[in-house]
Amino acid sequence: MQGERLEKETPEQVYRRVFRELKPRTAPPPVLVQYRRFANVNSFIEFKEGRLLVRISDLLQRAPESVQEALAWILLCKLFRRRIPARHRDRYRRYLNEDEVTRAVERLRHERGRKSILPPAGEHHDLLRVFDELNFRFFHGLMSQPVIGWSQTESRNILGHYDAAHNAIVLSRILDREEAPALVVEYVMYHEMLHLRHPVERRAGRRCIHTAEFRKAEEEFPGFEQARNWMETVLWRLPRRA
Ligand SMILES: [Zn+2]
Numbered sequence: 001m002q003g004e005r006l007e008k009e010t011p012e013q014v015y016r017r018v019f020r021e022l023k024p025r026t027a028p029p030p031v032l033v034q035y036r037r038f039a040n041v042n043s044f045i046e047f048k049e050g051r052l053l054v055r056i057s058d059l060l061q062r063a064p065e066s067v068q069e070a071l072a073w074i075l076l077c078k079l080f081r082r083r084i085p086a087r088h089r090d091r092y093r094r095y096l097n098e099d100e101v102t103r104a105v106e107r108l109r110h111e112r113g114r115k116s117i118l119p120p121a122g123e124h125h126d127l128l129r130v131f132d133e134l135n136f137r138f139f140h141g142l143m144s145q146p147v148i149g150w151s152q153t154e155s156r157n158i159l160g161h162y163d164a165a166h167n168a169i170v171l172s173r174i175l176d177r178e179e180a181p182a183l184v185v186e187y188v189m190y191h192e193m194l195h196l197r198h199p200v201e202r203r204a205g206r207r208c209i210h211t212a213e214f215r216k217a218e219e220e221f222p223g224f225e226q227a228r229n230w231m232e233t234v235l236w237r238l239p240r241r242a
Helices: 011-022 065-079 086-097 099-115 127-138 182-197 212-219 224-232
Strands: 031-036 043-048 051-057 147-150 160-163 168-171 201-203 206-208
Touching (some): 011 051, 011 065, 043 065, 127 147, 127 168, 168 182, 182 212, 182 224
Parallel strands (some): 031 051, 147 168
Antiparallel strands (some): 043 051, 160 168, 201 206
């Protein structure tokens, strides 16, 4: 059967078409769609230098056309603060929930998440040794070792965090200095290890991260007061590293 040959739209054409549907009276600006290596299935849209810049996780590059279309609706509706049509929202959500996609996302988060962490052996403190020692002292050596490392940036507000998606404990590189007492590094590590031990609870729909039980365990750390005191005073006086 002879039929009209349907040209496959480029991603840019998809965005311009959806733009026209949402804003029939505005001429759509030039569109640039980029697939980027994000550590997650994130996508962003913004007006930049007279064009619409769309950055999409490369994980979605091979997604079916209906999913690309759904994402275009989602991003443009967000940009214009419109309600996202249910069929597009559902199509996108269903795709992300497909087993194969879920696994690919997990794998990618794992691989890429790791790369942003510096190795645990710092200049002044070795986080693996700290972990092992605390594991032995407080957890009977039973805690399985997560990915451990220093952050790239020297944050003073966030001295450590446990990232469940990557199963990683990351300490702020500001603590990898001579002036940072071993006690403080140990305390921050201990706090993050407690997150492994006490998973996040849900209470009345809210995520409860530091439960009463967690707080109690934390206060059992010898030198708790001393460590907190250093974090509230000396930490803020440390000079920036050259
Ligand atoms: Zn915490």
